[in-house]
Amino acid sequence: MSELGAMRDQWYPVAMTKQLTAQGRDTLLMGAPIRVFADDGGTPKVTDGAGRALPVIDRFGHVWTSLGQPEKDLFTIPEVDQPGRRLVDVGVCRVRCSPLRAVENFLDIAHFPFVHTDILGSEPHTEVERYEVEIRDDVDEVWATKVKFFQPQAAKSAEGGITTDYMYRVCAPTCSVLYKTCPPKPEEWDVIALFVQPLTETLCDVWPYMALYDDDAEMTDLIHFQQMIFVQDRSVLENQLPALLPLDPGREIPTRADMTSIAYRRWLKRHGFTYGAQLVAA
Amino acid sequence: MIESDAPVTLDDSGDTVPTDWTPAALSDDIPAASAAPGQLGAHDLAIWRSASGRIAAWADRCPHRGMRLSHGFVRGERLSCIYHGWGYGEGGRCVRIPAHPELAPPEAIRVPVFSAAEASGVIWVAEDAPDSPPPEFPGLAAFRSLQVAAAPEAVAAALGGTGTVIEATLAGLSVVALIQPLRDGAAGLHLLAPEDSDPAALDALSAAVEALRRRVEAAEEAAA
Numbered sequence: 001m002s003e004l005g006a007m008r009d010q011w012y013p014v015a016m017t018k019q020l021t022a023q024g025r026d027t028l029l030m031g032a033p034i035r036v037f038a039d040d041g042g043t044p045k046v047t048d049g050a051g052r053a054l055p056v057i058d059r060f061g062h063v064w065t066s067l068g069q070p071e072k073d074l075f076t077i078p079e080v081d082q083p084g085r086r087l088v089d090v091g092v093c094r095v096r097c098s099p100l101r102a103v104e105n106f107l108d109i110a111h112f113p114f115v116h117t118d119i120l121g122s123e124p125h126t127e128v129e130r131y132e133v134e135i136r137d138d139v140d141e142v143w144a145t146k147v148k149f150f151q152p153q154a155a156k157s158a159e160g161g162i163t164t165d166y167m168y169r170v171c172a173p174t175c176s177v178l179y180k181t182c183p184p185k186p187e188e189w190d191v192i193a194l195f196v197q198p199l200t201e202t203l204c205d206v207w208p209y210m211a212l213y214d215d216d217a218e219m220t221d222l223i224h225f226q227q228m229i230f231v232q233d234r235s236v237l238e239n240q241l242p243a244l245l246p247l248d249p250g251r252e253i254p255t256r257a258d259m260t261s262i263a264y265r266r267w268l269k270r271h272g273f274t275y276g277a278q279l280v281a282a
Numbered sequence: 283m284i285e286s287d288a289p290v291t292l293d294d295s296g297d298t299v300p301t302d303w304t305p306a307a308l309s310d311d312i313p314a315a316s317a318a319p320g321q322l323g324a325h326d327l328a329i330w331r332s333a334s335g336r337i338a339a340w341a342d343r344c345p346h347r348g349m350r351l352s353h354g355f356v357r358g359e360r361l362s363c364i365y366h367g368w369g370y371g372e373g374g375r376c377v378r379i380p381a382h383p384e385l386a387p388p389e390a391i392r393v394p395v396f397s398a399a400e401a402s403g404v405i406w407v408a409e410d411a412p413d414s415p416p417p418e419f420p421g422l423a424a425f426r427s428l429q430v431a432a433a434p435e436a437v438a439a440a441l442g443g444t445g446t447v448i449e450a451t452l453a454g455l456s457v458v459a460l461i462q463p464l465r466d467g468a469a470g471l472h473l474l475a476p477e478d479s480d481p482a483a484l485d486a487l488s489a490a491v492e493a494l495r496r497r498v499e500a501a502e503e504a505a506a
Binding site: 108110111113114115123124126127128235236239240241242246251252253254255256257 | 326342343345346347348349350353363364365366367379380381382383385391
């Protein structure tokens with residue numbers, strides 16, 4: 001098994017709570033076989049290959065666990081508790097890529113016109129204006145703010161093209177939350193999260209999760225929209241070389257549009273979050 | 283000095299002569315303004331044809347975020363990465379970064395370039411620049427390519443020959459088979475058939491070469 005490093009003591013999503021059964025779900029967490037199931041009282045439980053109980057948190061519609069001993073509670077998303085939001089468990093999408101590459105792609109806007117053509121972006125509106133990125137030491141999170149991008153159809157609820165404002169937040173090595181312009185409610189942000197379960201260093205289950213102000217759309221349409229976006233991302237994610245995310249400079253060439261990705265890689269390296277990463281430029 | 287595994291071809295008298303080129307695809311399989319994946323030894327290639335018809339073989343990796351360029355798109359004389367649209371032109375040099383339209387991309391952003399040339403409807407590739415062009419096969423035309431899950435030597439032997447360029451008779455036609463070593467013990471088989479073959483003869487040739495592939499793969503599997 002690969003060296004888990006500091007990522008061993010982090011929380012990871014391993015199932016959707018409402019899909020849990022007594023029989024459970026056999027899956028992998030960083031190469032280790034685990035079982036996620038509901039006990040007699042309906043409470044989520046996770047056991048490792050030896051049948052030992054692992055720590056469990058039931059939050060954001062998903063079951064979270066850890067192979068180690070997390071020092072910190074799982075992050076929070078305060079907006080999720082605001083009244084009137086629709087909470088959407090999108091489901092699972094399996095991707096043959098590094099869990100870290102899946103998160104990095106989620107942080108990237110420059111690919112919208114080329115991968116999500118005529119939905120999240122379109123030529124010639126390809127420019128990424130300068131935005132702000134910081135590693136917030138108090139919460140130990142990567143934040144990108146003042147991100148703007150022109151989108152033909154930013155959300156299921158959007159009609160026609162708009163310039164969408166974004167904020168991005170990396171709150172765990174394999175989890176990110178984005179905040180974006182909410183077309184029906186301009187004073188609020190729509191919240192879309194990407195929870196990534198690292199099965200191995202080059203295979204992951206991605207669990208998108210949304211907290212939206214959208215009273216009109218059918219739940220299945222909301223889910224299909226997000227799944228369509230992620231299937232488009234998958235065609236890229238499964239074709240990047242090397243499969244592991246290079247943390248040392250030199251192997252890949254970033255530009256100013258990649259400031260969030262640069263900060264994410266730096267933050268991973270600083271913490272020793274290297275499961276799914278490549279440290280020495282090969 | 284020729285390495286023992288260097289591809290060889292036939293001269294006019296039927297003797298083998300060395301070529302530094304490796305057959306990688308058929309010209310017809312990569313039409314104008316398209317790209318496809320290829321291999322040259324350990325290298326993954328993006329083989330692509332510009333709108334004006336120029337063939338090129340580059341490393342199959344965008345220097346920005348490692349995306350395979352063979353998934354990219356061709357506009358005019360440029361190959362662009364499908365991930366962020368970075369455009370590459372002459373010599374593999376990056377000429378456009380759509381996220382920063384006003385920026386002139388630094389010279390250093392380049393995709394490694396391989397040699398590529400076409401002869402008798404076959405695309406040949408090489409790591410360096412070979413002294414001579416790839417071989418022509420007068421009277422023959424590229425017919426089709428197959429991948430075989432068997433060692434190149436086994437494919438050559440099934441065709442009754444050795445090496446890279448094999449003259450054989452299949453389904454009553456005098457053909458030339460070009461054998462390309464692929465990774466994971468596989469082989470590419472690029473077949474040339476007489477130019478004036480009628481469609482029924484070519485159908486029979488297709489069936490014959492597919493049967494040959496099944497036979498070689500079954501033998502390889504039995505031996506494993």
